[in-house]
Amino acid sequence: MADTVGDYLLQRLREWGVEQVFAYPGDGINGIVTAFGTADDRPRFVQSRHEEMSAFEAVGYAKFSGRVGVCMATSGPGAIHLLNGLYDAKLDHVPVVAIVGQTERSAMGGAYQQEVDLQALFKDVASEYLVEVNVSEQLPNALDRAMRTALARRAPTVLIIPSDVQTEKYAPPAHAFKDVPAGGSTELVAPVVTAPPAELARAAEVLNAGSEVAILVGQGARGAAAEVTAVADLLGAGVAKALLGKDVLPDDLPFVTGSIGLLGTRPSYELMRDCDTLLMIGSSFPYSQFLPEYGKARAVQIDLDGGLIGMRYPTEVNLVGDAASTLRALLPLLTGAEDRSWRETVEKNVAGWWETIEKQSHVDADPVNPMRIVWELNARLPADAIVTADSGSIANWYGKVLRMPAGVRGSLSGTLATMGNAVPYAIGAKFAHPDRPAIALTGDGAMQMNGLAELLTIRRYADRWSDPRLVVCVLHNNDLNQVTWELRAMGGAPRFEESQVLPDMSYADVARGFGMEAITVTEPGQLGPAWDRALSADGPVLLDVHCDPDVPPIPPHATAEQALSMVQAVLKGDPSAAHLMVEGAKTKLQEFLPTRH
Incomplete structure (x- = not known):
């Protein structure tokens, strides 16, 4: 059994599989730092040189592991320094949990040293979940919700723990009125959502009618590389990649036109300029001027988040669902392109582009x-x-x-x-x-x-x-x-x-x-x-x-x-x-x- 609230915090992070916390110390988190000292380096305290770097390291860890990145900072200036990295997580849809200290409860509201209104500070960046823990019985549920929300919503969440709470003797929530239970399994398996059959049929009709099909993939398609390739082959399509989706498909595939946008390639620009049909998968690429002109192409979009669909282009069919499962359900409905001249043009443009890049380099x-x-x-x-x-x-x-x-x-x-x-x-x-x-x-x-x-x-x-x-x-x-x-x-x-x-x-x-x-x-x-x-x-x-x-x-x-x-x-x-x-x-x-x- 954990002795203090700080001890319980680290115990529960271990149960969640957290192996390191990217952090910088300060007296607003002394109670948690003390708990690290007796935790046998589990989780590791990874000391950056600046709290902003702690947040970025948590984002990098989350991006490349698929797990929650955890960062920690003291009250006041330490908490403020986390903001840039947390906004990076918010805007790129990355699961990060920030644990932040606060002045002692007895001093709150007294203009005490390093006292900042952390609720107001983090209100926007941690809009999915932000809570201050004021008694130990509150912590288990608050921590679990912060972890689950970060994973489920792919967003940063923030847990504020006043410094005096960190050193209190840990008391778990009771089976009592107004106590909120927590604990149990730390498994969180996201449901596999597939777009409904009627909408899949409508999407297939649009895609089958196209003779010059372009596909745009973002990071939401990362787990669907095989399915994207199969659809592209069947439709004779070229595939452009948003920058966050650069590693979704390899660039040695002859129909992959590379990045899109101001930092993109000419074949991607030409793909979007000349296509008559657009399939967007797992991307909210913001620069609509690099997509087809409005009305020139019929469009289908697939995204797990329905709120991100239709933001950049007037889509005809919207498929809310997981990219891989939705594409697998869509594939049998696609008839394929008999005329391969569009694909041949795309591949010729791609081959020429790489020769040009070599010469420019x-x-x-x-x-x-x-x-x-x-x-x-x-x-x-x-x-x-x-x-x-x-x-x-x-x-x-x-x-x-x-x-x-x-x-x-x-x-x-x-x-x-x-x-x-x-x-x-x-x-x-x-x-x-x-x-x-x-x-x-x-x-x-x-x-x-x-x-x-x-x-x-x-x-x-x-x-x-x-x-x-x-x-x-x-x-x-x-x-x-x-x-x-x-x-x-x-x-x-x-x-x-x-x-x-x-x-x-x-x-x-x-x-x-x-x-x-x-x-x-x-x-x-x-x-x-x-x-x-x-x-x-x-x-x-x-x-x-x-x-x-x-x-x-x-x-x-x-x-x-x-x-x-x-x-x-x-x-x-x-x-x-x-x-x-x-x-x-x-x-x-x-x-x-x-x-x-």
Whole structure:
């Protein structure tokens, strides 16, 4: 029997199968920290360098394990620091439970030190479940509901426990009026929901009538790869992927057009532009301008959450259900496409695209073309790797250049698109799969923001991972590059150096100072050997790759307005005007050079 409320909390987390809590200590959770001290490292207390990193690590763990990620912070500033990571979980539909301390009950309302209205603070981000535990009898039900709600709703939940409650003697709820029971099984098997037969028949009629079918998959289709492939083969369809669904299907399938959107591929743009029928599976991809023009295509959507259906495109048939089971029920009703010319066109476009990307990646730059960093990784990517990408220009190269093979997992901050997630995601991934190598692709802006400190966390816990490989690849261009390009392409404004230029530093030297192996790359010929060395190392490695900030992340269909804005930026005196025009021209030219197809 647990002695204190803190002891019971950890006991019940163990019963839920929680193996680690990503956290940072503070006196608002001293009672729980004390309980960790007598818990024999079960669950582990994984100490990050900052509470925001704890939340991101919990998100990364949840994304790559499918289980609940748990993070913890003290009251006041610690709780506030969790918010960004919890919003990342909310917007990407990830199960995370945050356990947060609060000032003692006797001081509440007295403007006490570090007293923040946590109910108000977390009201939006934890809208699915937020509770403050004020007596020990309340805890079992509150904790179980937080765990079950996070799993069932794929959302963050928050449990607030005042510091004096944590140290109270634990008393379980009684079989009495106004006590709420809890305990029992921690199993939560979600029901397999399949769309009803009448709606399946209507969907089949729409899909069978199409001659140029496009499929868009998101992360909700991750467990339905075989079914998506079978439907695509039967309908002669091409398949585009939202960024969060990049690892749903491998990019070596000839009909997979890759990512969609501003960070997507030209074949995906053409697939959506030219199709007459659209099947969306497990995605709420937000940029409707990259979907077919309204009225041009008939559309069917499959999603487990009916509230997400029909948000982005006027769908004709809505199938609420699990992707795999709904597609299995749909398959016998599909007649297949006799004319394969649409599929042949899609496959030709895909093959040509990869040749173009290879040529663009080998365009000379000063000193290294950032596209080549990811291209060289493609040939060396371990079959069981986990790849995380940060927000910024690196997300372009992750979306366009990384050729995701079967078995490799990948993710980034999708809807929130926050900076600073790649390194803590990779740490969370290593705790989810300690036997798999992880690769974090990050820009130098995100690295300076919070990634550098988290190298210490990597070094500290690497010996707990059976495969200790974790490669942090920093794109070192001394520029907040994505915003720089957005200023040019969307606002017609030149780069404002005071906001965009980063202080130069050696990321490799810092990593070595932290006790990690590090490799500096300043020439394109060094890239391949650097990846080989990093991926064959017996511990974590940082790659500090000096790359050109003026290689443009050209959208799959650059509009006339974007081209005009770029010209205006140059005419207004962009500091890198001459170089960026040369690099842009060289990169864009590769699309028009002859290919084998």
